[in-house]
Amino acid sequence: MFLGHTAAALAGKRAAPRTSFGILLGAAIFLDLLWPVFLLLGWERVRIDPGNTAFTPLDFVSYPISHSLVAALGWSVLAGGVYYAVTRYGFGAWTVGCLVLSHWVLDWLTHRPDLPLWPGSAKVGLGMWHSLPLTLAVELLLFAVGLLIYLGTTRARDGVGRWVFWALMAFYLIVYAANTFGPPPPDVRTVAWMTLAMWLLPLWGWWADAHREVTPQIPQTAFGAVPRPAG
Numbered sequence: 001m002f003l004g005h006t007a008a009a010l011a012g013k014r015a016a017p018r019t020s021f022g023i024l025l026g027a028a029i030f031l032d033l034l035w036p037v038f039l040l041l042g043w044e045r046v047r048i049d050p051g052n053t054a055f056t057p058l059d060f061v062s063y064p065i066s067h068s069l070v071a072a073l074g075w076s077v078l079a080g081g082v083y084y085a086v087t088r089y090g091f092g093a094w095t096v097g098c099l100v101l102s103h104w105v106l107d108w109l110t111h112r113p114d115l116p117l118w119p120g121s122a123k124v125g126l127g128m129w130h131s132l133p134l135t136l137a138v139e140l141l142l143f144a145v146g147l148l149i150y151l152g153t154t155r156a157r158d159g160v161g162r163w164v165f166w167a168l169m170a171f172y173l174i175v176y177a178a179n180t181f182g183p184p185p186p187d188v189r190t191v192a193w194m195t196l197a198m199w200l201l202p203l204w205g206w207w208a209d210a211h212r213e214v215t216p217q218i219p220q221t222a223f224g225a226v227p228r229p230a231g
Contacts, residue, residue, distance in 0.1 A: 001106040002176050003139040005029050007146030008102045009205075014153045016095035017214040019083075021150070022206025023092075027079055027099035029198060031107075034066040034075070036195035039188065046191065050184050053112055053129035057184035058191065060111070064119035069104055071119075076100035110135065136180070143172075154212040161211030168204050 009028035013021055026033070038044040044066060049059040065071055080097025084090065108115055111125035128135050147169065156162035185191045 001110045001139060001142075002179065003143040003172065004106045004110075005032070005103055006172055007139075007142040008099055008106070010143075010146035010150035012095045012099050013150050013209075016089070016092040017153060018089055019087075019092035019095060020206050021154075021209035021212075022202045022204075023083065023096060024099060025205040026202035027096040028103060029201065030075060030079060030100045031066050031072060031103045032195065033199055035063060036192040036198075038063070038065055039192040039195075046188055048184055048186075048188065048191075053127070054132040055110075055129035055135050055180065060114045064116050067104065067107065068116040068118050068121070070117065072101055072104035109138075132180075139176075153214060154209070155215050156211065157213050158211050161208060164204070165208035165212065168201075168208055171204075 005028040006025065009021065009025040012024040012028070013019070016024070035044065039046060044063040045061040046063070047059045047061055048057055050057040052059045060067070066075075076097040079100045080093045083096045084093035087093070104115070108124060109126050110128045112127045112129065113123045113125040115125050116123050128138065156165070185194065
């Protein structure tokens with residue numbers, strides 16, 4: 001759920017306004033950042049299978065380290081813990097951890113039954129990808145809602161904050177359309193290397209967010225207003 005994960009990160013800015021959107025985006029797609037690394041190492045497997053679902057030609061044969069539920073829980077605790085150790089921002093740490101785990105939940109909605117609960121377990125998935133119209137409707141709706149929440153939480157301080165952010169959103173839509181309606185990738189290695197490029201997206205999000213500010217009416221925690229820190 002490419003746009004759905006981004007939507008979760010955009011909405012996460014409302015829960016943790018002091019956390020960079022780049023960090024939130026990295027958390028939301030963290031499992032997919034790990035996946036191509038494990039593919040190249042030979043620890044996880046995928047195959048090109050056009051028609052596997054209506055939405056994607058990829059058959060996710062085995063990815064228990066990056067995408068099992070138990071692994072996702074572990075990665076979420078690790079990510080939230082590291083973030084808290086560095087920043088001491090509790091709401092940010094909880095949001096980061098929840099975003100990592102949200103990736104598995106959203107994948108569970110979209111994937112056919114290929115997500116393990118733990119390595120070697122039965123596999124689950126509700127299979128929304130079997131319907132292209134439903135997938136497009138749900139993902140675009142989530143993306144729009146997440147975008148509205150983010151825009152209601154922040155505002156641009158300068159042209160970079162405005163145009164770099166919108167360029168990122170446009171890039172997401174272009175890539176989503178290309179992946180949805182374009183030809184299948186030629187081989188698994190190409191899939192891995194193309195997916196590795198996703199590591200640049202959190203940096204792009206961080207750059208845009210660094211030139212935006214939280215709107216004055218937004219509290220600095222999810223549960224109440226506190227004074228905004230100086231600077």
